[in-house]
Structures are given as structure tokens and as C-alpha cells.
Amino acid sequence: MTSSDAALDWQALPARTAPYAEVIGDPISHSKSPLIHNFWIEKLGLDAHYRAAHVTPDTLAAYVAARSADPHWRGANVTIPHKVAVTELVADPGNVGQSIGAMNTLFRGEDGSIAGTNTDAAGFVSPLLAAGWEGTSAAIVGSGGAARAMLFGLKQIGVTDFTIIARNALKAMGLLSQIGVKGRVIGFDAPLPPVALLANASPMGMKGHDAYAPDLSPLPKDAVVYDAVYAPLETPLLAAADAAGLAVVDGLEMLVGQAAAAFAIFFGVEAPREHDDELWALLTA
Incomplete structure (x- = not known):
């Protein structure tokens, strides 16, 4: 684990008092998802935040349990190595566990429990x-x-x-x-x-x-x-x-495409893709 990942340990991150989502993985400090989602949040003027959270395989179940009790949590993108393992920990209303066998997006279901889907x-x-x-x-x-x-x-x-x-x-x-x-x-x-x-x-x-x-x-x-x-x-x-x-x-094409689908799930509004040129400039700077 790098020092950057250690600084993003999900158990040590500050509690939020406004809606937020995050990306989880191991490692995670390299992720560009916070830049993408916070860019869209700023463009739309939302009272929300998106961050990276380092979650190791041995704490994945504890992470899901903790976030299910957090009323401000809106969801998470899931990256390596959790996409398969997380299917056993959350609800699956779209049956993606059987059809794809992997989830890359978690969200709060209608009954308040954490559910998963796949936007990859x-x-x-x-x-x-x-x-x-x-x-x-x-x-x-x-x-x-x-x-x-x-x-x-x-x-x-x-x-x-x-x-x-x-x-x-x-x-x-x-x-x-x-x-x-x-x-x-x-x-x-x-x-x-x-x-x-x-x-x-x-x-x-x-x-x-x-x-x-x-x-x-x-x-x-x-x-x-x-x-x-x-x-x-x-x-x-x-x-x-x-x-x-x-x-x-390149990988940014897939990353931004799946992020836009997840953004709508998290925050209930479409990502402002009319700003893609500006976003691409930030991502490739």
C-alpha cells in the first residue's frame, strides 16, 4: 500500500454532512473518478461531493455495512479488485450478478439497503x-x-x-x-x-x-x-x-462513459456532457 492510499483509508476519512459518493478500490490513489465527478458537480452547482476511499479486500464487507448506515452516502464506483466480490454483499435488483458476474456501481436502493449494478x-x-x-x-x-x-x-x-x-x-x-x-x-x-x-x-x-x-x-x-x-x-x-x-x-473513453451513467444514479441528474472538451483537457493535463 502506498502512502497515498494509506491517507485515503476509508475508516479514517472525515464524515460528510452533505450528499456524497466515492470510488473504492485497492489501490485507489491513482483514480481519476474524483476529478470527473467533482467537475460535473461544480458545473451543475450541486451541494455534493465525490472522493476516493481506499478499501482493502478484508474490509470490503465492513465498508458496505458502514455506508449502509450513513444517510449522506449516495453510492460508490467499484474498481480493482472488488468488482466480483461485492456481488455477494449487496442487493442485485437488475440481476447483474448472474448476467455479468461483476458490479462497478453501488447505490442506495428504494428500501434503503445498498444495491449494485454495472455501468462498465x-x-x-x-x-x-x-x-x-x-x-x-x-x-x-x-x-x-x-x-x-x-x-x-x-x-x-x-x-x-x-x-x-x-x-x-x-x-x-x-x-x-x-x-x-x-x-x-x-x-x-x-x-x-x-x-x-x-x-x-x-x-x-x-x-x-x-x-x-x-x-x-x-x-x-x-x-x-x-x-x-x-x-x-x-x-x-x-x-x-x-x-x-x-x-x-484509450481508457478515458470507458472511464468517462461509465462514470456518466453512475453519476445519474448517485445524484439523480444527468452528467453535463456538453463540457466534455474541458473535462478531457483536465484529464490529460
Whole structure:
């Protein structure tokens, strides 16, 4: 745990007396979610706040219990490594635990209890749809919560040919089965298949993690390379794809897309996306 994460320990954060939401994870100090949500809060003039909270796996259940008793808490975005584990701790009105198997957004349900949903899937596919991408094959790196959302989202937009690149083949095959798609699992030492989309759903390439830098030559020239990592914004994977002349999508696209959906859940108002150019400038400064 870094000193920055220690300073954000959820148990030591000050109590709030106005509506607030937060992002939880381990690590968490790198998160850009507070910048995004507080930017929108300021633009809308809301009496609210958004912050980062460091939650370790062994305190996740205690966090959920504590926030359920806090009347000012409006919700939380959930990041690595809690997206799967949290499904066992909260209500699931949309049945995303069964359909996706991961939650990235917590909120207070109608009965006052904490419930969960997933905005990652929509956030992931939105830039692909905006760019007019119509591929039918994809390779996804990783088999965690982000990979589950990617598979689910791609299934919804017509992708039928899936490859998962993972170290744990059994876990990855179980993921394909749970999402209800056909595909194959390969290891990191296997050549990439000639897919229309390569998407990194793992923390590889993030600051403090090993890079993911495969040989991209098997990909067709019109393939898209998409990296959910946004710290750094240009990962080794995206740098290699750009050098190879492939289209790229960076992690900010997915981050802002899923954040906008979560913002509406937390605060009951749509995120002011008309200020995206200004927000992007802040995020990439």
C-alpha cells in the first residue's frame, strides 16, 4: 500500500454532512473518478461531493455495512479488485450478478439497503458504437470484473467470436459460459488471433504493473486496440498499436462513459456532457 492510499483509508476519512459518493478500490490513489465527478458537480452547482476511499479486500464487507448506515452516502464506483466480490454483499435488483458476474456501481436502493449494478458494459461499448465499429470478433485480455463487462457489452452489439487471453484457463472458460458466449482461451505466450478488436481488461500496463506488449502483427490493418487502463493514458499496448497504424481507444473513453451513467444514479441528474472538451483537457493535463 502506498502512502497515498494509506491517507485515503476509508475508516479514517472525515464524515460528510452533505450528499456524497466515492470510488473504492485497492489501490485507489491513482483514480481519476474524483476529478470527473467533482467537475460535473461544480458545473451543475450541486451541494455534493465525490472522493476516493481506499478499501482493502478484508474490509470490503465492513465498508458496505458502514455506508449502509450513513444517510449522506449516495453510492460508490467499484474498481480493482472488488468488482466480483461485492456481488455477494449487496442487493442485485437488475440481476447483474448472474448476467455479468461483476458490479462497478453501488447505490442506495428504494428500501434503503445498498444495491449494485454495472455501468462498465455500456461505458465500454459506447466509443466503439460512436466510431461506427461493426466487428464480430474480439480478444479480451484478462478474466476479472472488467473482462466480464466487456464480454457482456460486446455480446449485446453482435460480436460472436471471442478469445480470452488469460493465465487461468478454467476461470476464463467459466467466464465465457456465464456470459453465454462461445469462444476459446489462450495463454499469454500464444500468438494473437486475427480479431477485429483487442481489448485489455487487465491491470497490465497500469503504473506499478508489468506491461502488456504482445506482437500485434497478426491483427488485421483495420483492427481496433482498446485499453481500459488510463494511468498512464498511453500504455505500452496503445503506443505499439499506434506505431503499427492501428486504431486505438484509450481508457478515458470507458472511464468517462461509465462514470456518466453512475453519476445519474448517485445524484439523480444527468452528467453535463456538453463540457466534455474541458473535462478531457483536465484529464490529460
